[in-house]
Amino acid sequence: MAYFESKRTAGRHYLQIPGPSTVPDRILRAMDNATMDHRGPDFGKFGMQLLEKVKFVFNTKGHVVIYPASGTGAWEAALANTLSAGDRVLMCETGHFAWLWREMAERLGIRPELIRTDWRRGADAPGIEARLREDRSHDIKAVCVVHNETSTGCTSRIADVRAAIDAAGHPALLLVDTISGLASMEYRHDEWGVDVTISGSQKGLMLPPGLSFNAVSAKALRASESAGLPRSYWDWGPMIRSNATGYFPSTPATNLLYGLDTALDMLAEEGLENVFARHDRHAEATRRAVRAWGLEVQCDDPRHYSSVLTAVRLPEGHSANALRAVILEKFNMSLGNGLGQLNDQVFRIGHLGDFGDLELVATLGGVEMGLAAAGVPYKQGGLQAAMAYLAGNA
């Protein structure tokens, strides 16, 4: 595919953006099978087992609806199935993705109310509780929270948000975007009383982009019966009816579903607890490297550190985009850019998905060499600090 590269670079490309993550060979091979008849007899069997199997990553016994769409589609599905025009929702502006979700809600005719943050921490659970307590007439129909804010590397504590809603005695639905958190950090749809969980394929699930998910509680399903927003493609009703026999109302992304089946096997073989511990460990090693370089982690509250990515702030007057360009050019590694108000101020290191210790060492080595090459003031020894941590916590 010369189209994509003006010159060939030896060695594999390091795709260290926080999604899409690198797709492992085993998943690529699983997708490299003939597309089958999605109305034929074999598909129903495949679909039935897959729709059952996928539940463990969400920690749910309920329905998981799968769309051929990016995560943004599943955002829209969550809103369109549960809400009506003019409904108030409480959203937490934890960063750029929360901001985009709010814009979507406005375009759909919902009235979002924002609880702001400084983009350096997760959602403010006490703030949510206080706002819900004021809402005695229960005008707020849903609380919308981004679990892992991919623009900042801050995670919202969903169990605390649930507790805040319960403490206020408020009946609002809880809608959670874990597009980049799922299968990398602990997530408990049922136990945390989440009504709609939104996710996507190209981050912790190690798949290419193109699948998105809604895990749906019984309460959300009841809400969908009276929700008034227009919906057609996103309607849960026909999906859940077809899914009962393993089929889909329109053509599913068959080959991505083969990949999903294998990704779920891989996660189960490693064990979700081990997957989470691996991500935690890589995130801690990365933060140690950042501190040793004398740079600052964007997330300011250790309780909200993301294990999926680390956003790193550049010193005043230095360009994160120039640094990323040097690292891409010299070392064939893509890092995430700063989004929205963080443009050019931070770069983001993705350490998610199918990712091992030596790949983290290579990634941090590339960053450290890039800091030198780009003329960013830093102290040597970040990679060393990360390696010492990894070696001591094998």
Ligand SMILES: *Cc1c(COP(=O)(O)O)cnc(C)c1O
């Ligand atoms: C990636 C991401 C999205 C957007 O998903 P797309 O697949 O690009 O549509 C939304 N929210 C979060 C938290 C994300 O990480």
